[in-house]
């Protein structure tokens with residue numbers, strides 16, 4: 010046990026709009042988040058765009074092979090300069106008045122400059138930089154040009170927990186994505202995701218008997234990495250659980266898991282979740298929409314024809330909502346829906362004057378990761394309050 014397991018955050022931090030705005034400015038504005046895969050950005054001029062909280066961002070590869078991230082925001086009157094994905098050639102041209110930027114962000118050309126802009130200081134008007142990093146074939150961005158954690162700190166120690174899936178090996182095909190709409194604060198979802206205590210109970214029908222002594226959360230920097238020992242009795246062995254799952258769903262295996270052990274979940278603080286498995290690879294990105302509304306976008310890759318055995322194929326127009334299910338979440342056979350059901354139940358009760366967090370289950374395989382997660386939040390958003398359990 011690494012530290013005393015206890016609730017550190019006051020309950021208002023799970024619904025208070027003022028706290029949410031503090032998280033937005035003090036945490037998310039400094040946060041690394043998954044943006045896409047390197048394969049999308051192979052060639053000079055290849056770009057992708059995304060919206061992260063209220064930040065429009067773009068990532069582009071230049072002629073030297075370097076990636077750049079910028080705010081997708083023209084320095085003239087703020088128009089998005091690029092949309093979607095594609096190749097922008099050797100320059101980025103805003104469609105509004107055609108100000109043109111180099112791939113390193115510098116402002117290159119302004120139409121009718123001499124006539125319309127007297128003494129324009131073009132060197133001050135480059136695209137606003139953000140930060141970018143690549144790891145294991147994935148691209149991550151950070152809206153800050155100088156974040157509190159640089160990229161090396163963000164991925165610190167992850168090599169000790171590597172999974173076999175390689176986007177650049179060409180053995181994974183994109184199979185689709187789905188968005189879940191969850192009526193909860195993003196931290197309620199995150200805490201549920203790192204809670205090793207609930208697995209064997211809430212998910213006994215979907216994940217099996219993964220009791221606290223049978224699973225391990227290890228920290229890698231601010232990140233949490235999950236291993237199950239249910240099937241082999243050794244630390245760091247997700248092997249048989251994963252293989253049994255893939256057999257159960259009749260999923261072709263992307264990797265042979267018998268010989269080596271891999272993590273089952275990698276929580277990249279604060280918003281990205283990687284789920285490697287023998288049958289595929291999932292990347293989920295939490296999108297905190299408000300103090301009590303969180304979307305989670307899950308992208309799936311699968312081997313061969315890219316068919317995902319868990320039903321994430323194609324792109325659904327509508328988010329998945331509990332109210333649209335035709336059966337109870339506990340009868341869905343889907344652990345994500347089981348989790349959604351629980352986090353919404355907890356969120357509703359946070360408003361009760363009687364709500365209080367009781368004793369937490371001690372241990373890294375139980376609820377200690379909640380404490381560690383909350384400690385990371387407080388490093389970004391220091392709380393002046395001491396009322397931990399109220």
Ligand code: FES
Nearest residue numbers: 083085086103106
């Ligand atoms: S807003 Fe981009 S050129 Fe005017």
Ligand SMILES: [Fe+2]
Nearest residue numbers: 201202212348
């Ligand atoms: Fe769960």
